[in-house]
Amino acid sequence: AQTVTQSQPEMSVQEAETVTLSCTYDTSESDYYLFWYKQPPSRQMILVIRQEAYKQQNATENRFSVNFQKAAKSFSLKISDSQLGDAAMYFCAYRSYYNQGGKLIFGQGTELSVKP
Amino acid sequence: DAGITQSPRYKITETGRQVTLMCHQTWSHSYMFWYRQDLGHGLRLIYYSAAADITDKGEVPDGYVVSRSKTENFPLTLESATRSQTSVYFCASTRQGLSTEAFFGQGTRLTVV
Numbered sequence: 001a002q003t004v005t006q007s008q009p010e011m012s013v014q015e016a017e018t019v020t021l022s023c024t025y026d027t028s029e030s031d032y033y034l035f036w037y038k039q040p041p042s043r044q045m046i047l048v049i050r051q052e053a054y055k056q057q058n059a060t061e062n063r064f065s066v067n068f069q070k071a072a073k074s075f076s077l078k079i080s081d082s083q084l085g086d087a088a089m090y091f092c093a094y095r096s097y098y099n100q101g102g103k104l105i106f107g108q109g110t111e112l113s114v115k116p
Numbered sequence: 117d118a119g120i121t122q123s124p125r126y127k128i129t130e131t132g133r134q135v136t137l138m139c140h141q142t143w144s145h146s147y148m149f150w151y152r153q154d155l156g157h158g159l160r161l162i163y164y165s166a167a168a169d170i171t172d173k174g175e176v177p178d179g180y181v182v183s184r185s186k187t188e189n190f191p192l193t194l195e196s197a198t199r200s201q202t203s204v205y206f207c208a209s210t211r212q213g214l215s216t217e218a219f220f221g222q223g224t225r226l227t228v229v
Contacts, residue, residue: 004158006158043222043223045208050217102210102212102216103149103164104149104159104218105161106158106160108156108158
């Protein structure tokens with residue numbers, strides 16, 4: 001079975017600075033997808049970024065980028081130029097490429113606070 | 117309105133009562149999911165469904181029942197609520213195709229007293 005681990009329950013960053021959230025996962029599969037979701041206080045789950053395991057190039061979405069290390073099974077999220085609106089709970093998630101119903105396996109979450 | 121909606125948003129119930137959480141999506145997505153969110157555990161899968169009349173257990177199915185008679189609805193029933201089922205429940209859906217995004221409802225905060 002696949003597992004996802006986020007070892008940082010809480011992180012803090014100064015506004016305009018850069019922060020990196022860590023995520024590791026365990027799988028025996030070679031093809032899969034990885035996601036970062038943001039959950040602000042409204043509880044809404046918002047997709048931040050997605051990475052396909054077969055792509056070597058790291059995904060980037062504006063101020064958000066990932067460092068995907070397939071051999072190390074590591075998938076960290078870097079937030080550049082942090083803004084107050086980035087304060088939220090962040091979840092790393094795994095989805096198998098194979099037909100397992102498309103279900104997501106989540107990490108425990110990292111709560112990010114942004115200091116003005 | 118298009119999207120995925122859950123009802124109710126908040127619910128307080130007593131131990132032993134049956135309670136049903138509703139989930140409705142307007143996209144005709146094939147796959148639907150129920151997760152529960154607890155501090156320190158992230159989101160854990162309770163049940164999922166690949167299509168109408170097809171459901172399967174997730175990681176934490178005990179004490180829950182689901183049905184899916186119509187593609188757009190996926191209700192979750194707690195047959196006899198326990199305090200350990202106090203949680204925030206999320207419904208999600210995704211269309212067929214594993215690279216596609218999962219869309220989540222707003223969540224239901226359930227308190228069992």
